[in-house]
Amino acid sequence: MRKSVLAVLVLVALAVIAALALHFMRPGVLPATAQQPQLTATTQIINRGEYLARAGDCVACHTVPNRPVFAGGRAMATPFGNLYVPNITPDDDTGIGLWTADDFYRTMHLGVSKDGKLLYLAMPFASYTQVTRADSDAIYAYLMSLTPVRLKNREHELRFPFNNRDLLISWRTLYFREGEFTPTPGQSAEWNRGAYLVKGLGHCAMCHTAVNMLGGSSESKAFEGGMIPNQNWYAPSLTSNREAGLGDWKIADIADLLQVGVSHRGTVYGPMAEVVYNSLQYLTDDDVRAMAVYLKAFPQMDTAPPPTSQARLVGPEVMETGRKIYVAQCAICHGTEGRGQTPSYPPLAGNQSITMATPVNPIRMVLNGGYPPGTKKNPRPHGMPPYSHMLNDDEVAAVVTYIRVAWGNSGTPVTPAQANELRKLLPE
Template identity: 55%
Template sequence: MKKRYLVPALIAAGAAAAVAIAWPRDQFIAASSPAAWAGTQDNVARGAYLAKAGDCMACHTARGGQAYAGGRAIDTPFGKLTAPNITPDQANGIGAWSADDFWGALHNGKSRDGRMLYPAFPYPNYTRVSRADSDALYAFLRTVPASARANDAHALRFPYNQQLSLAAWRLLYFKPAAFVETPARGAEWNRGAYLVEGLGHCAACHSSRNTLGAPSDGLAGGLIPVIGWYAPSLTSDAEAGLGSWEVPHIVQLLRTGISPRATVMGPMAEVVQESLQHLAVADVTAMAVYLKSLPDTAARREKFVPGPETEQVIAAGKKLYEAHCVDCHGGDGKGLPPAYPPLAGNRAITMDSSVNAIRSVMNGGFPPGTTGNPKPYGMPPFSHVLDDAEAAALLTYLRSSWGNRAAPVTPGEVNKYRAVPLD
C-alpha cells in the first residue's frame, strides 16, 4: 500500500466532525437482562463457542502468552497497534466493564470510557453481532483466568494517533448496524450470512482497502497490508468464489484446511486451525451455503497468450519444475490431492495477483494441523534454491501449463515478496 494517506483531507474532515463525536456513550446500547450474561454453564459454553467463531484469541493472545491477556502487535500502514488485555482483571482487563460496556465496544466501537477504538478491532463487522451473542461472549470472558498484564501503548504516527482523526474516519466509513435476515433465503443461508458478515469478520481480510484503511468492496479480495498475502475474492470464481463447488467440499476445506479442489496456506491456515475447525458442522455448512450463493462479480478475463520471449521463460521454468516439483505435483500438474494439491486449474496459481503463489514457492508452508488433517503435508521453501529470475520462470511455467493461461511473473515481483515476514 502506498504511503499516501490524504492527511490534509483527514484533518479537515476531523475538524468538521468535531461536533459529531459528542454522541452519548449509551447510544445504540440497549440494556439486557442479567440472566443473559450470568455465568451459567450454558451462557459460558455458548460464549466460548462464539469466541472460537470470532477467532478472538488470535489477536488478543501474544505468542506464548496467557490466553486473552493481549500483547500481540498488529502492524499496519499507519503504525503498530497492540491488542489489549480482555481478561477479567479489574485494572488492566475488562473486569470493571459491564455487559453494556462490552456491547458498546462490539456494536459501536467504543471503549468503556467512551474512547473510540481503532478498527483493527473489527467492529465494522462486529456491529452486526446480536446483543444475545455479545452477552454470551461477555459471560465467557468473565470466566477466563485474570491477568494483570498491563496494556501496551499503540505506536501510531501522527495524525493517526489522534482521536479527532479517528472520529473523522468513523464519520466517513462507519455506522452502527444490525444483521437483517432475508426471509426468502431460509434459516441456513441467513445463519451463514450472519457468521460471515458479523462474528467471522471475513471482509476484514477479503476486501481491498483505500488509502485510509477502510474496506472498499465487500468480499472482492485484496492484499493484506504489511504481511504480504493476498486474500482472494470470494465473489469471483476466478479467485476464491465458490459458486461451482459442492457444499461438502467447501465444508471440508473450511474445517480441515484441505479438499479435493484446494488447500489453505498462509494466514487462512491459522483461521482454520484456531477458529473454523472448532465450529459445528451445521454452522460451517451454513457458511458454505452462503458463500456459494454469492454472485460471480468478476469481469471476464482474456486468456494470456505467450509471445516468443515468454516461451523461452516457460521452457526454462519447465526444466526447473521437472527438477524440483514433478515428484509431488506430477507431470500433468494434477498432483495427488489432498496431500499434494493440483496445479492444473488451481486458482491460487492463476489469479491475477501472483503474490500467494510467490509466497508459497519462496517460503513454503503447511496447511493447518486439524482434527480432520492431523498430519498435514508441507510445501518446502525454495527461496534458498531459486534466485528471482529462476523463481519467476518456474511460476510463469505453472501459470501457463495444463490449461492455465495467466500472465507471466517477473523477477521484480518475486523479489518484492520473497522476504516479506510470515507474521
C-alpha cells in the first residue's frame, strides 16, 4: 500500500514538472534569467557606437594599458612636448558625463571642447570632421553607457609658445577644412563606404601623410607617406607602388593585411600592428573589403622608370658579411632566396617595404624585432626576434643592405651611422 501511494505521488510530481516546463517554454513566459536580452532601439545605437568607436581606434589614445578603458591620462609625445589624453567616460566631474550629444558632435566635427577650448592636433578632428552626425551620436551613446571612471585629467606639458592655444587659430586657418563626408558621384557604394572609413573614422592620413614643422600637412600630398612624429617609423606612401601602393594587390590580400595583420603580400608591424589590433580586426568583412577597394583605387604617382638593383654600389666585403648574417639568422624563415613562407613569414624579395628610399623600417625590424598583431583570424602570429644585442652597427647595416639589394631588389645601401641613430632610440 505504501509503495502504491509513493508511486502515485511521484507521478503527480512528474506531471506538475512537465506542466511547468511546457508553460515556461511558451514565448514570453521564460524566467528573467533565462530570457534572451531584447535588442531595443537604444541598445542597437549603443552597439553601433561601440563598433564605430572601434573603427575610430579611440581606445588607442584614450586608454592607458592595463588601466580603465577610456579613462584617459595617456601621454602623447609630440615635437612640442607631452599632451595628456582626457577622460571620456561619463563621469560628471572628470569625464564627459555632463556633455550633450551636441557638445560631443562639436568636438568631433570642429575640434572644439565643451568649454570652448580649441583642441590640439593629437585629436584627429581634421579627419573626424567627416563623421556623420548620426555616427557621432551613436559613439556618444556608447560612451555614455560605460561605467564612469573618476580620474582627473592631467595638464599638458607643452613648451612655450606651443602652450598658447590661440596659436591653433592660425593652424586651423591653414590646414583645417570642416565638412561631413559626402559620397563621390559615379563611384560605387562600396568605394564610398571605404572612403568614409579611411578618410574619416580611420584617420589614415594622420600617419600616411608627411607633416611639416607646424604639424600641418598638405591635402595635395595626402597619403604620400611620411615619418610618424615621435614614433620613428615611416608610414609608407599609399600612392606609390614602390612603397605601399596597392595597385597590383588582390583585394583579398589588402583586406587580410588590414583585418588579419598578415597576407600573402606582406605583414604589419610597428604602429600599424597596433591599429590592426585595437581597431581593424573588429570591423566586418564588408567594411574591410570596402576599405581595400578604396585603397586599391588610389592613383599611383610613379612617373620615372622603375629603379634597378643597386648591388653594384655595395662593397664585396659588406655584401658577403650581410649574406653570411642573413643565411645564419634570417633564411630559416624568409628563405635563401627571400621568398618567405606566406602568410606567416613575409617575402623580402620584391617587397616594397624593404626597398623604399628610407631604410628606417627594415633597420628597426632588425634591431627591435616584432610581432604582427594577435587577431581573431590569426590569434598566434609568428614573430621576429630582436638582434640589437647580437649585431653591432656594421653588421646591422650589412644585413639590411644585403636584403635591400639582393634578389634584384632596388634598395640603396645602409650605413652604420643610420643603424646607430636608430639604436640610440631603443629602450634601456
